[in-house]
Amino acid sequence: MAAIGKIRNWGPTLVIVIGLALFAFIAEEMFRSCEASKNEQRQQVGEVLGKKVNVQDFQALIDEYQEVIKMSQGRDNLTEDELNQVKDQVWNTFVNSQILAKEADELGLTVTDAEMQNMLREGTNPLLMQTPFVNQQTGRFDASQLSKFLNDYKSNTNPQLAEQYKSIYDYWCFIEKTLRQQTLAQKFQALLAGCLLSNPVSAKAQFDAQSQESNIVLAALGYNSVKDDEVKVTDADLKAKFESEKEAFKQPLESRDIKYVDFQVVASKSDRDALLKDMQEASQKLQSGAAASEIVRKAQSQIPYVGLPVTNRALPSDIAARIDSMAVGQTTAPFETAADNTMNVVMLINKVQMPDSVEFRMIQVSAETAEAAQKRADSIYTAIAGGAPFDSIAKKYGQNGAKQWLTSAQYQNSTSIDAETKDYLMTLNTLGAGQMKNVKFAQGNLIVQVTDRRAMVNKYDLAVIKRSIDFSKQTYSDAYNKFSQYVSENNSIEALEKNAEKFGFRVLERKDLVNSEHHVAGIRATREAMKWIFDATPGQVSPLYECGSNDHLLVVALEKVHPVGYRDLDGVKDVLMPQVLRDKKYEVLAKKLEGVKSIADAKAKGAVIDTVKQISFTSPVFVQATGSSEPALAGAVAATKAGEFHAAPVKGNGGAFLFQVLNVDQQKKEFNAKEIEAQQKQTAMQAASRFMQELYQKAKITDNRYLFF
Secondary structure: OHHHHHHHHOHHHHHHHHHHHHHHHHHHHHHHHHHHHHHHHHOEEEEEOOEEEEHHHHHHHHHHHHHHHHHHHOOOOOOHHHHHHHHHHHHHHHHHHHHHHHHHHHHOOOOOHHHHHHHHHHOOOHHHHHOOOEOOOOOOEOHHHHHHHHHHHHHOOOHHHHHHHHHHHHHHHHHHHHHHHHHHHHHHHHHHHHOOOOOHHHHHHHHHHHHEEEEEEEEEEEHHHOOHHHOOOOHHHHHHHHHHOHHHHEEOOOEEEEEEEEEEOOOOHHHHHHHHHHHHHHHHHHHOOOOHHHHHHHOOOOOOOOOOOEOHHHOOHHHHHHHOOOOOOOEOOOEEEOOOOEEEEEEEEEEEEEEEEEEEEEEEEOOOOHHHHHHHHHHHHHHHHOOOOHHHHHHHOOOOOOOEEEEHHHOOOOOOOOHHHHHHHHHHHHOOOOOEEEEEEOOEEEEEEEEEEEEEEEEEEEEEEEEEOOOOHHHHHHHHHHHHHHHHHOOOHHHHHHHHHHHOOOOEEEEEEOOOOOOEOOEOOOHHHHHHHOOOOOOOEOOOEEEOOOOEEEEEEEEEEEOOEEOOHHHHHHHHHHHHHHHHHHHHHHHHOOOOOOHHHHHHOOOEEEEEEEEEOOEOEEEOOOOEEEHHHHHHHHOOOOOOEEEEEEEOOOEEEEEEEEEEEEOOOOOOHHHHHHHHHHHHHHHHOOHHHHHHHHOOOEEOHHHOO
């Protein structure tokens, strides 16, 4: 009983302890759940129609598309700008395919396997012509070649072919997927087109409007005849205009206004002087006759010396522009090229006339020893020189001796050429047509015979030292310290603007930055700054960012956030003000024209009078007096009979107008109802083509690519 009493005495404490334990357990589970949810969100590139796409899946799509481009274009790598275009293309394709799939599913639209097989049999789709399965004789896609490849791919056991087969198979899978998506989109558009109808009555009305032309006498009072200070624009006027035009200020994406300071570090005077000294020394050494290859190498030139004459097409434009005015043996003083920010020295070693294209044939000669190869090559050379057919000798040694062409473009952009290759290329370029030579290599000999030479051009053997005018570590350090001091001492937008000039900087602004852009203010490598911008609150100033090609220093201040939806009035006043001014000026002009009953009365009021001919409902009038195109005037003229004076002022883009119709002519054209109906349907289709934009806005798309790419 005593024990029970003690338990009862400890009862409230036990309840509290158990309650805390239960709370701790629940809280731990909630924390784990929230952390797992946050981790999932951190990996989300975006969301479309409730479907989330994580970074791994999106990267896989990018890799797939990138490999397709490399394979179809024969590329090894893509530039940064090209890769950004790929990322945008992949995202847009993903979004559109998700939206289209939802719409198609609701409508019951599909692309069946039977339809795909039929398309393959027809082989007319342009996508199929981009595959390796095109019959070279017919120039058409060959489904049997595809079928054979797929069978070979499945049954292949050769590891040496596995990688090549896999690349082609992946490429075909991409084409097939794209073909299905393309066909589904075409079906959807065809269904939409079937909903857009025309009829003979509307066709006749359009035909009459197109074929009826009026000649008028026009009285024009331009808005520029009313000074801005003669009208008063109130906040109420702006608000009323905003409400009437509100839909024009609806934005589907969040955007942000920023102010920023971008400082690009460049070479200082001491940096330039040090580089100039090095270039002068290199110029003197070249002029003294030192080995060009060694001087160019030690000078760390961007253009290596290979000792082979090349055409001017192989040279940078600034170098090519100088060589024709140089004498052989001449060396330039150091000169700058602003276009690529370099300092240059050029020595023209030789200038020769050589063929741009050479046709040749050859026989490779090998043996167990170099001596044996030389002896055999001498024998072959003697036999051919004595009249033996080249191709017969080649066949004797298991070769065909076929003729082939070598062009300058095939070798002249090489960054390094070994001595044997150089000797081989010089042989081909210097032999005359019909001449032959026994070229010795470490691994054997080569009997080459030039059979034709085409397009004799100037070729240049020259040493080029091209160096970027770069800043030194000390210069960058000084710039960094100065910029860092500016950022640390000015932690508000007002302070950044107030003190920028004192530090030698300038505050710039960028309106409506969206997170789908790849760079902040056009500066490379600014993803961290972009992430900061879309996580900051108005008024905040960012830390210092090192960006660009490690030559830019950047600080950003977030000025304003424009959320999805309608822009606020303050943000669009600059757009509304000209429109409201125009409305106010029209009111002034309309009042001035009250009671006007003729062109003569309008002229007395100060209107500019002119005759305008051949006005139709479908052709906007261009008024020379105001320099404006006036669709509203065209509509008013079309509704006015011959001889009538239109006394109600027409509100145009450039002024207020009155007019009198002189005559109305009906062009003698044959009415073709089907042709006009087709035009109307095409016009309707162009308007309906914006359906994807409407669907896009309803898809609740989240784009977080800026966090990852």
